[in-house]
């Protein structure tokens with residue numbers, strides 16, 4: 001009997017889990033446990049994981065949570081205390097094995113993932129479970145009812161749903177504790193900042209209307225999207241936020257959280273030091289957190305953060321709080337600049353940086369923004385676009401000739417330097433990043449795993465749908481990026497993979 005696909009996926013999963021176990025042992029990291037009450041070192045930043053561990057996790061995992069797949073071999077299930085449901089290989093195994101009707105029901109009910117998560121955070125359940133002196137044993141739903149004035153029978157329904165997604169652990173019937181992923185939802189964490197931003201369910205409910213809208217369906221304007229339909233406004237999201245300062249603050253905080261998660265990888269894995277002493281203009285720099293991090297480790301560079309006038313005070317406040325001495329030296333400034341106008345900062349070797357800017361805009365607007373930059377850039381200038389590079393979800397049954405697998409990556413320690421990288425491009429945006437100890441290359445998808453690592457790409461593909469819903473924008477493939485960049489009179493000089501799902505597309509004058 002031929003079971004090629006099942007066998008290939010099982011072997012990929014075994015290889016990835018073996019590599020994760022070996023790396024955890026090599027690095028002396030603590031045991032991974034879903035039900036731990038403490039964040040694990042791997043929860044913090046991708047840049048603190050070794051390249052092999054980063055790639056093995058990408059291959060095997062999306063978000064770690066308890067594996068309930070009884071049909072994997074006993075060897076896989078029992079080899080360790082910790083089990084995972086993986087994004088890439090287990091995502092594919094799920095597609096292979098799940099009863100299709102059940103998939104339909106599960107997916108059509110996925111809106112309840114969001115609403116139960118909302119209830120979990122916004123009614124105070126997370127805080128109650130995080131702050132109770134009984135955090136290890138948990139709280140009974142009747143205790144939650146008393147503390148939060150919420151009905152216990154409805155709480156039970158919500159909590160069991162959250163438990164099957166790995167957010168909570170039912171220690172005994174009706175008694176729940178927070179699981180490790182839920183620690184990210186506690187006050188002050190990036191997950192909390194992200195989840196509190198309103199609007200996604202509203203936008204999602206109008207997506208069908210806009211994609212079938214007689215006048216708007218072919219529109220690429222940010223004024224003709226599901227956002228306008230659902231919010232009953234003619235304003236773009238940014239104009240709307242300007243009139244709603246409380247929402248602007250919450251929105252800015254969630255965007256900042258997205259930036260913070262990948263910041264260490266951006267700072268570590270792109271060869272910033274190779275740029276030498278330069279002025280780096282952070283166009284649409286928002287709250288300025290990327291420039292603030294870079295200013296701390298690039299003493300030869302000056303930074304200019306540009307954004308809309310209403311955002312300038314937020315960035316200035318962050319600088320004054322975080323690096324007042326650099327502001328006094330004049331090494332970092334904030335200024336109002338609309339990127340649809342001519343770029344005022346110009347020099348022969350100036351660097352312009354766009355992080356999470358162009359994915360907000362349709363092609364014509366991106367080209368205008370880049371042309372405004374090109375007009376000010378010099379021959380030695382760099383234009384750095386920090387964005388997700390989407391890869392097609394094609395699946396191959398045979399590995400391609402230039403396959404890079406986990407076994408090509410040597411086990412390495414945690415230390416990485418941003419001073420020594422020399423990025424190399426290939427068509428998928430995979431690249432070489434040299435670390436202090438060894439060079440590593442991001443791996444290519446093995447047989448039967450989609451080229452974009454399947455469910456591992458889900459977060460960014462979901463953000464792409466959201467971008468489409470609010471701006472008529474999108475996450476782009478390297479081919480699409482290339483078209484925009486060349487239409488603006490620029491050329492790509494390198495694409496740098498990072499230990500993050502974003503890449504740095506480095507451009508210069510054509």
Ligand SMILES: C[S@@+](CC[C@H](N)C(=O)[O-])C[C@H]1O[C@@H](n2cnc3c(N)ncnc32)[C@H](O)[C@@H]1O
Nearest residue numbers: 255259284285286307308311337338339355356
């Ligand atoms: C998604 S955020 C990214 C912020 C920042 N680059 C980061 O990575 O954290 C987009 C930013 O573009 C800014 N923006 C929108 N329209 C703009 C315009 N016309 N000119 C300048 N900035 C603009 C917004 O205020 C916001 O700060």
